[in-house]
Amino acid sequence: MKKFFLILFLACLSSGCTDDDNNTNINPPTNISNTSITSNSVIINWDSGQENSTYEIEYKESGFNQGSGNLLTTDSNQITLTNLESSTTYDYYLRTNFNNTYSSWGGPFSFTILDLCSVPTNLSVSNIMAGNTSGCVITLNWSSIYDNATYEIDMRFAEEDIDDETIFFQIYTTDTNITLDRIIMNTELVVNVRTNCDDNNYSEWSEPVFFRCLRSGCNDGDISNLFADNITQNSATLSWDANQQFVYHESFDIEYGISGFNLGQGTLVSTTDTSYDLDNLPSGTEFDFYVRGICLDSNSLPNFEGPYTFTTQNDGCSIPMDLQILNTSVDGTHELQWSIIGNSDDVLNYELAVVEVDVPFNQATIITIPNNNATLVGYDFNPNNYNLLQDTTYRIYVRSVCTDGTSSIYIGPIFFTTDITCDIVDVEFVTSDMPNTISIEYSNLNDNATTEIEYGETGFEIGTGTIFGGSNGQFIYKEINNLSSGIYDVYLRSNCGNDVHSEYVLRTVTVSD
Structure with missing residues (x-):
């Protein structure tokens, strides 16, 4: 009996006995491939070598010793490995398990995880405007660390998950500022953007931004800056600005007539543009005109804006x-x-x-x-x-x-x-009636100004003297004390702000002990 166990032990040493029951009759997986590699995941596919089997995969960073890797089991012909390190090469081994009988390991096979793809930042929605009856126009803007990349924009109803993709835009551009139109009105939407750094190498989605395109009716104040030009003896071009923020004007009503006419008694014309050419006007005549916007969804008409007055040219006046x-x-x-x-x-x-x-x-x-x-x-x-x-x-x-x-x-x-004017300081007197003292009285009537006083021994260069500040107002009195005897130059000027100053006024005075 002892001889039997000894023979079995020696057989194990020579044949490599393990706890697993490997069987060369169990077919290993074939056609093994790596797909959909991202910055943190990979999908591994294979063809079944044995029906009704499960599969084991062992993986870890390239060069690992088998038995020290991560072991996963699946009954599918595909497995997704996640939480992988970007810019890293991995090895893996794969085998079939048929009723706890195993094929030989296949491998090592390798794949390299892509570089991490940076998420766009500072996504914003701006310039929300009513574009036409089928929707509004918005501008999307975001920041990116890349000079050349493409981006996916996902836009959907605010209550839906990002994977629902009820409305989906896929923008292939290196521009991080884009205008989209035909956006659904009066509905809260949410938008995200992500970077596509390479095939199947996507960043995470950016933080969501919620917004709503509102359409309002035409309002008072939508029309501004009425003007008339190209005026001749019998014609003129009328123009105006129209606020299109959340408003879409289908057309504009213009009412014009001899200056001073009452609204409702003039001539009414319509246009879809923000300008209109009048003709067949009498020469040398003063006209008024008014404008209002027309919106399809307005419950009531806004008031006319105006009048703007212009005069047609007289016959013969150059x-x-x-x-x-x-x-x-x-x-x-x-x-x-x-x-x-x-x-x-x-x-x-x-x-x-x-x-x-x-x-x-x-x-x-x-x-x-x-x-x-x-x-x-x-x-x-x-x-x-x-x-x-x-x-x-x-x-x-x-x-x-x-x-x-x-x-x-x-x-x-x-x-x-026009410039900011800054008047000179009106100096009443600069004297030295007291020992070692200069007495100054001046008026500075510039609004919101200060007075700069600089003094020094006579002949000093401006900017090297002693600065003595003063306020503005009328008949301001200042004293400069503790001076040595000598001859002094005193300069005064107004400082009106925004780097605007008056000219200097110079007075010279002799100081005694």
Whole structure:
């Protein structure tokens, strides 16, 4: 009996006995392949070598010793390995288990997990506008670390899971800013974006962004910036701006007539554009016009916006042309120039109309300029002479006024912005009536200004002296004490903010002990 166990032990040593009952009659899996490799997963497929079998797979980082890897069992011809490290090569072995009898191991087989694909960040939805009756328009924007990548955009109803993909856009672009239209109105939606770094190498989805496209009816205030140009003796082009934020205007109503007419008594026309050409108008006539938007889903009509007033050209009165600013000097004077079409002898003078950008034309400042009988007219316009607001944008128009009392149309506008003016300090006195002391009194009437006082021994360079601050106001008194005897220069100037200063005022004073 002992001899039998000894023979069995020696047989195991020579043949490699294990706990598993390997049987070369059990067919191993065939046609083994790796698919759908991502930055953290892989799908392994194979063909069955034995019906009614299960399969064992052992895997780990490349080069591992079999028996130390991760062991999984499946009854399918496919298995998905997850939670893998990106940019890492793995080995795996595969065998068949038929009623606890095993085929030989196949392998090692290898695959490499892709680099980690970065998730887009800062996804936003903006510029939500009503595009047309079939939906609205939105702009999507996000940030990415990649210069060249493609992106998938998933858009769906807010209550649905990201895998439902009720509405799905797949955008193949390196641009991280994209405009989409025909988006469902009046419904809360959610959007995500992810990066496609390579075939089947996708990032995670970005954080979701919720939004809603709302369509409202036409409202008062949707129409603004009414204007008329290209005015001739019997025609004019009317234009306006229309707010399209959440509003889609199907058309616009225009009512016009002789200036001062009552709404409902003028001529009513419609257009789908934000401009309209009027013709067959009488010359030399002042007109008003009004505009309102029309929306299909409005329960009521909005009020008309306006009026804007314009005058058709008179017969025979020459028209200025090519109004422009040639040059602007240091003191803010604008060198204006325009030409004149026709006979300038019939022009008595010219009228400049100067008005703030957002102020109606009928509130313009009118400046009369005599005719010098030149076909090229120049005029030096200094805003400081006309009590205009500081740091404000204005528009300028010009027209001819003829000897028969008629006038041409206004041409323009051109635009300019006034400077911030800063008046010099009004110095009442700088004296030294007390020992080792300089007494100063001044007035600084600039709004929201401060007064800069700099002093030093006579002849010092500005910027190297001693700064002594002061406020604005009238008859401000300051003293500079504990000075040594000598001759001093004292400079004063206004600081009006935004790096705008007046010129310095210099006073020289002798200080005694």
